[in-house]
Amino acid sequence: MTEMTDDLSAPLGQKTQRRKRRFRLPFTAMQALAVLLGLFLVAFLAIALFTDNPFGGEPIARIALRPSAEDKAPASGAGKSEPAVKSASQAPSGDNKTVTIIDGSSGKRQDVVIGSGDSADKAGTDAAPAASMVGIDQRLLEKSKYGMIPVVADGLKPFTVYAADADRAKAAKMPVIAIVVGGLGVGAAKTTDAIMKLPPAVTLAFTPYGADPTKLAERARAQRHEILLQVPMEPFDYPDNDPGPQTLLTSLTPEQNIDRLHWHLSRIQGYAGIANFMGARFTAADTVMQPVIREAAKRGLGYLDDGSSPRSAAPALTAAQSMPFAKADFTIDAVPTSAEIDRTLVKLETLAKERGMAVGVASALPISIERLAAWIKTLDSRGIMLVPLTTAMLKSKSD
Known part of the structure; x- marks a missing residue:
């Protein structure tokens, strides 16, 4: 009956085609996507709940240590397991390796020496002083939760002990210039250039960042450079302009800033003083700056103000603490061209002759190092003495 009806209603001369039934899924695409997402979430929760991974997926390093015969031998009081790193104490001295452990949340660094008897036994302690810190007076180190930080001991101050050698009697009788090259520690190539191409009388300032600031700071001191630590401080356009972690x-409260200061102080050793890294807003605020200056003075350090903020409270605050102090008169490479750098160096000479002392700061740009190295060779003929920053600070204090 249906076919007859279709034939009667169809146009004359045309055959009718039967409609094909389309196959339909019992669910929509959105429903399928929802099911897949649900399965993924269930799998993720199962892994998180039932997988024993205390590191939360962070990358880890595993070191295989082969115990010596002595370590394998049973000892009295058996039953207590010895630390795994103890077996490394018998390794030949030529096989010593240093592993640096960095806490991702606090930035704390801990150097563990594998293969050295003394250091390996201390591997579990917080920031045990590395045996390679040549020339570091262990009496002037104090343990903090971040590592070793400077301290006054036996009447000795880091400012005095780590000041570079200079003829201070001669410096007292003639115009002197101190040059501080900063921003070091980040970028091994530029740091090495500054260390090797500039004479020892140039003071080098290290930021607390970088892959291995301790090694580079030690190299600078081995070349008889005096070093400073640059402490990142808040600029006016923070956080758009961010000096770095632990600024x-x-x-912050005074206690929080002191805690951050200790983190910075632990990053390298053997510095005579600290300097601000940025910090136009921070250095202008007496209430937050005073505790930092007081803490640094208590630890026997000097302070360099880089001169970038005319409102800095550092001169008055350091004077109140009888703290060695200097303020930079010129940023030598504010305009990093040969002509402008040379022009600024002439201004520095003029000021030194007028006032008896001048301080210039620069960064470790290749052009800056090149022009400074060439200019320094001419100073003797101009009747000006290049001195480390500590010598300039002491001369300023005696004038």
Whole structure:
């Protein structure tokens, strides 16, 4: 009956085609996507709940240590397991390796020496002083939760002990210039250039960042450079302009800023003083700057103000603490061209002759190092003495 009806209603001369039934899925695409997402979430929760991974997926390093015969032998009081790193104490001295462990949340660094008897036994302690810190007076180190930080001991101060050698009697009788090259520690190539191409009388300032600031700082001291530590402080346009992790901030309490200062102080050893790294807002605020200056003075350090903020409270605050102090008169490479650098160096000479002392700061740009190295060779003929920053600070204090 249906076919007859179709034939009667169809146009004359045309055959009708039967409609094909389309196959339909019992669910929609959105429903399928929802099911897949649900399965993924269930799998993720199962892994998180039932997988024993205390590192939360962070990359880890495993070191295989082969115990010596002595370690394998049973000892009295058996039953207590010895630390795994103890077996490394018998390794030949030529096989010594240093592993640096960095806490991702706090930035704390811990150097563990594998293969050295003394250091290996201390591997579990916080920031045990590395045996390679040549020339570091262990009496002037104090343990903090971040590592070793400077301290005054036996009447000795880091400012005095780590000041570079200089003829201070001669410096007292003639115009002197101190040059501080900063921003070191980040970028091994530029840091090495500054260390090797500039004479020992140039003071080098290290930031607390970089892959291995300790090694580079030790190399600088081995070349008889005096070194400073640059402490990142809050600029006016923070956080758009961020000096880096653990920056000292005006919004923090004095205790929090001191805690951050200790983190920075632990990054390298053997520095005579600290300097601000940025910090126009922070250095201008007496209430937050005073505890930092007081803490640094208590630890026997000097302070360099890089001169970038005319409102800095550092001169008055350091004077109140009888703290060695200097303020940079010129940023030598504010305009990093040969002509402008040479022009600024002439201004530095003029000021030194007028006032008896001048301080210039620069970064470790190749052009800056090149022009400084050439200019320094001419100073003797101009009747000006290049001195480390500590010598300039002491001369300023005696004038």
